[in-house]
Structures are given as structure tokens and as C-alpha cells.
Amino acid sequence: MKKQAVVMGMPATVNVTDISVMEEDISEVFSYFHFIDKKFSTYKKDSEISQINRGELQETQFSNEMKKILVLSEETKKETEGYFDINFNGVLDPSGLVKGYAIFQGAEILRKKGFLNYFVEIAGDVQVQGKNEKGESWKIGIQNPFNTDEIIKIVRLFNKGIATSGNYIRGNHIYNPREKKLTDEIVGITVIGPNIYEADRFATAAFAMGRKGIEFIEKLKGFEGYMIKKDKMAVLTSGFEDYVN
Amino acid sequence: MKKYLQISTVLVVFGLLVFVRQFKGGDSLPVVGVSNNPVNPLPTNISTPAPAASAGQPTQTQTVASTTTPIPKPKGQYKDGSYTGSVQDAFYGNIQVQAVISGGRITNVIFLQFPNDNRTSQYVNSQADPMLTQEAIQVQSAKVDIVSGASASSQAFQASLADALSQAK
Numbered sequence: 185m186k187k188q189a190v191v192m193g194m195p196a197t198v199n200v201t202d203i204s205v206m207e208e209d210i211s212e213v214f215s216y217f218h219f220i221d222k223k224f225s226t227y228k229k230d231s232e233i234s235q236i237n238r239g240e241l242q243e244t245q246f247s248n249e250m251k252k253i254l255v256l257s258e259e260t261k262k263e264t265e266g267y268f269d270i271n272f273n274g275v276l277d278p279s280g281l282v283k284g285y286a287i288f289q290g291a292e293i294l295r296k297k298g299f300l301n302y303f304v305e306i307a308g309d310v311q312v313q314g315k316n317e318k319g320e321s322w323k324i325g326i327q328n329p330f331n332t333d334e335i336i337k338i339v340r341l342f343n344k345g346i347a348t349s350g351n352y353i354r355g356n357h358i359y360n361p362r363e364k365k366l367t368d369e370i371v372g373i374t375v376i377g378p379n380i381y382e383a384d385r386f387a388t389a390a391f392a393m394g395r396k397g398i399e400f401i402e403k404l405k406g407f408e409g410y411m412i413k414k415d416k417m418a419v420l421t422s423g424f425e426d427y428v429n
Numbered sequence: 430m431k432k433y434l435q436i437s438t439v440l441v442v443f444g445l446l447v448f449v450r451q452f453k454g455g456d457s458l459p460v461v462g463v464s465n466n467p468v469n470p471l472p473t474n475i476s477t478p479a480p481a482a483s484a485g486q487p488t489q490t491q492t493v494a495s496t497t498t499p500i501p502k503p504k505g506q507y508k509d510g511s512y513t514g515s516v517q518d519a520f521y522g523n524i525q526v527q528a529v530i531s532g533g534r535i536t537n538v539i540f541l542q543f544p545n546d547n548r549t550s551q552y553v554n555s556q557a558d559p560m561l562t563q564e565a566i567q568v569q570s571a572k573v574d575i576v577s578g579a580s581a582s583s584q585a586f587q588a589s590l591a592d593a594l595s596q597a598k
Binding site for chain 1 (some may be wrong): 516540543560561562563564565566567569570571572573574575576577579
């Protein structure tokens with residue numbers, strides 16, 4: 185059973201292929217996403233994060249989820265040599281971590297219910313478990329940053345997370361006068377990891393690192409990456425091809 | 430349908446006129462490049478590539494030529510003024526644009542908010558790790574269950590601009 189909705193201003197899909205699945209099971213995942221959105225949306229004025237950014241909440245008043253996200257953000261900052269940082273000019277924006285976290289926890293809801301075969305996806309970042317409708321590993325296409333209707337690489341994943349970080353506006357031939365660079369610019373990086381939370385946060389950090397992002401992924405045990413440059417060349421980590429059938 | 434056409438026309442025009450000025454952490458709001466002909470509502474100068482774009486990127490000439498046709502109106506379709514679009518979540522930050530209409534046409538698009546993905550990035554001139562391999566990207570035709578991509582920030586930009594322009598009607 186597959187359901188789609190817009191959550192956090194992004195398209196989301198939950199697909200459970202176990203035959204025992206009920207509509208309520210999937211709805212529970214979407215309810216969780218809306219709960220997270222209410223807390224962490226930086227453009228909802230009444231969200232907890234917005235209240236914190238306006239100085240209306242003391243640290244002792246933070247919700248448990250907020251505390252957890254702030255701890256995880258700090259941890260990620262350390263693990264990425266500071267490239268992942270939710271603090272920008274004194275304003276907290278944990279969006280780069282919250283999406284992966286939400287997908288991971290959404291998938292956990294299904295796992296705890298005993299489901300074995302499903303995927304949970306928000307805006308192109310996915311946690312896959314078990315098999316698809318045909319009984320095969322889930323087949324994931326990496327979007328072409330130069331034409332988002334196309335895919336340029338296909339991987340088969342079993343119990344993994346896959347996330348892509350990029351900026352396709354800049355990828356879209358918009359000249360950057362300050363950097364004066366047209367070639368060799370990184371337009372996106374896709375990261376496969378043990379789960380979507382890990383894949384997403386390291387994809388975010390790796391993209392911020394620019395060219396050396398793929399080397400960062402190469403050094404991480406259990407992660408593979410596919411980096412696309414502006415010259416339409418891709419750089420692959422050493423184990424990436426293992427996922428390509 | 431008409432609205433979509435207008436929006437897409439506007440986006441094409443945007444691609445023509447605008448080049449993003451990158452901003453680093455601590456900078457003030459980035460201002461996007463402007464057409465050097467802010468008030469002339471006539472499409473006369475459009476057949477020539479925008480100077481900034483052509484100087485920096487010769488390949489854009491073709492894009493410019495192909496986008497001249499969908500702007501048949503000599504009079505602009507929007508009311509003059511500055512219109513601020515809604516904030517759109519691009520998940521690594523928000524996108525919000527302001528469209529400046531002059532002579533009925535978009536003369537500037539200012540990014541009030543933009544995902545600041547590059548704020549900590551450094552140019553590292555390191556040798557590629559010998560374990561890394563390279564390949565040219567190639568379009569695949571096989572069907573897949575899921576697509577992984579990062580186009581949502583582009584969608585967020587379009588949504589914010591569309592919102593700004595809907596106010597200019």
C-alpha cells in the first residue's frame with residue numbers, strides 16, 4: 185500500500201508491501217511527520233524552533249525532541265569538521281538534520297509494528313527495508329540534476345538509507361560572478377548509508393565540503409557516495425558500484 | 430493554465446536576466462544580477478544576449494535565443510512595484526525572493542533568503558583519492574521504485590517567485 189502527501193512543504197511517500205498493512209499504519213507515519221513539522225519548521229511562526237529563535241523559550245522549556253535534535257546536531261558538527269552547522273548568524277535551523285531524522289523515525293514506526301518490507305521517502309531521501317512488490321530489493325534512481333525528469337544511475341538497496349544533497353538552481357547554468365566558476369562545480373552528492381539519518385546528515389555535510397566531500401564519504405566506513413560535478417562527470421567512492429546491478 | 434504559462438515565461442526570463450551572487454556567512458542579503466535595461470518594456474534588446482551572461486558564459490547565447498519567442502507582449506503583464514514571495518522551505522535553509530517589476534516586467538529578483546550551503550565550504554585543491562573513480566553521467570531508461578534527488582530547493586524557489594508574481598497581478 186502506497187500513500188503520498190505533502191509534509192514539511194515537501195512531497196513524501198510511504199509504501200509498505202507487506203500484505204497485512206492497514207491504512208491506519210501508514211497514516212500514523214504521516215501524523216508523526218506533521219508532529220515533527222509543527223516543532224521544527226523554521227517558517228511556521230508558532231513552531232518551537234521559531235519560538236526559540238525569537239528568544240521566547242528557555243532551554244529548560246525545550247521539548248525532548250528539540251533537545252535530542254540539538255544534541256544530534258552538535259554531534260554531527262563535530263563529526264564533520266564543522267561543515268554541518270545549524271547555527272547561522274545566531275539563528276538555529278536544524279532542517280538539514282530533521283528530515284533524515286523524521287524519515288528514520290517514521291520507518292521505525294513501521295518496523296515496530298512488525299513490517300518487513302517498505303520504504304519511507306521525503307523529497308528524494310529514502311529509508312528502504314526488505315523488498316518491493318516484486319520481491320526484489322528496492323530499485324532507486326539518482327535524479328539527473330541537469331534534467332530532473334531523468335535518472336542517471338540506478339542502485340539496488342536492502343535495509344539502507346539514501347540521500348541526495350545539492351543545489352540544482354546553481355546547477356542550472358546560473359553563472360556565479362563571485363566565484364567566477366562555471367566548470368568543476370559540485371551540483372549534488374548522493375550518499376548511501378546504514379540508515380537514512382546517517383546518509384542524510386553526511387550528504388548535507390559532504391555537499392558543503394565541495395570537492396572534498398566525496399573523499400570525506402570515502403573515508404567513512406559503511407558509506408558510499410556518488411558526486412555529480414557541473415561538467416556532468418560523476419565521482420564514485422570505491423564501493424559504490426557494488427550497489428549498481 | 431494561463432497562470433502556469435505566465436509563471437514559466439517568467440522563469441525563463443529569470444534564467445536570462447539573473448545570475449546569482451553567491452554570499453558567504455555574515456554577508457548581507459544577496460542581490461541578484463539585474464538586466465541592464467530596467468525600464469524598457471519592449472522586447473527589443475532581448476534578441477541580444479544579456480551582456481553579463483554572454484560575457485561570462487558563451488554557451489548561454491543559445492538559451493537566450495531560444496527564450497526570446499515566448500515574450501510577445503510589448504506591454505508588461507505585471508503592475509510595477511516590489512513584491513515579496515512567500516518563504517519556501519528548501520530544507521537546507523529557506524528560499525524567499527522579491528520580484529521587482531518595472532515597466533510591467535521583471536527587472537530584478539532579489540533573494541531575501543537562500544540556502545546557505547556554501548557558507549563553510551572551502552576550496553580544497555587536494556589530489557583526488559586514488560580509490561575514487563570517475564564516469565560521465567548517462568541517462569538511464571529503466572523503471573525504478575524511488576528517485577533520489579535534491580530538486581526541492583528549485584521547487585521552493587519557483588513557489589516563492591510564483592507567489593511574489595501573483596501579488597503583482
